[in-house]
Amino acid sequence: MPVTLAPPAPFAARVPEPDEPMTPEENAAYAAWVGSPLGRAIHALIAARALRRAALPPGGRVLCVAEGDGTLARALAARRPDVRVLGTDLSPDMIARALARPRPPNLEFRPASAYDLSAVAPADLVVCAFSFHHLHRPADGLREMLRAVAPGGTLYVLDLRRDADAAQLAGHLAEVAPATRGLTARSVAAAHTIEELRALVGAAVGAAVGAAVGAAGCARFDIGRVRWSADDEAALLGAAPADLLPPLEHVRGRIDGLWVEAVIEAVIEAVSKR
């Protein structure tokens, strides 16, 4: 019996961010969200997940692209004191925010554009979180991040996605602090759908996602929704350093509810075999 597939949901057309870097006011509002218990929990989860995926050797190098105020880079460096973490961003204001706080010896920050990582590459793990939708030339950015991955290394790009279910997205926006709600809604509007991310990979490496495994010199290339698992929760709750650990009941509540579904997050993961 033939199976009838439902037509794809009519997601609104993408509205790119007006400028790649945010304004100083938006940086301040964003940094306030990242510093909130939920923001810290999410970044600690991303750090734990990316490090688990990468299986970094001691002495390994981590490059955090478009890292904002340094929260994710800090979580990565704290979780793995035996590796070197370099956080980069285009915005001098964001780099100044990152440098303003004390940092462990394995963590550095430097200005760099996502389109030119030559001065800061290669790295065994290249991470980019919540920033891909800012890029006006996403295929160029993706190509450059892939180029920055050392042989055998991992690329982990996590971003918002525009093809979230409208009701779930509304529920998420209701959870976000009023000060950052507009910023988040605009970021989701600028984000790509999963299918658009697939097309971007094709544009970046000149081949469809399946074939991209060979074309980009990758052992593995995955694109999909983020689904936080019990393993992620255990990794977060079991080993987060005290200064990064938000109140446990808060994290548990969020992880058990909204964030297990991660309704608005997509991930691109690639493992280089060059």
Ligand SMILES: C[S@@+](CC[C@H](N)C(=O)[O-])C[C@H]1O[C@@H](n2cnc3c(N)ncnc32)[C@H](O)[C@@H]1O
């Ligand atoms: C929404 S913030 C995300 C920051 C951080 N990754 C996080 O997870 O909190 C987006 C960041 O992307 C940076 N950005 C935008 N365009 C960039 C580019 N072309 N190269 C490097 N950074 C860029 C902005 O300056 C900003 O810090």
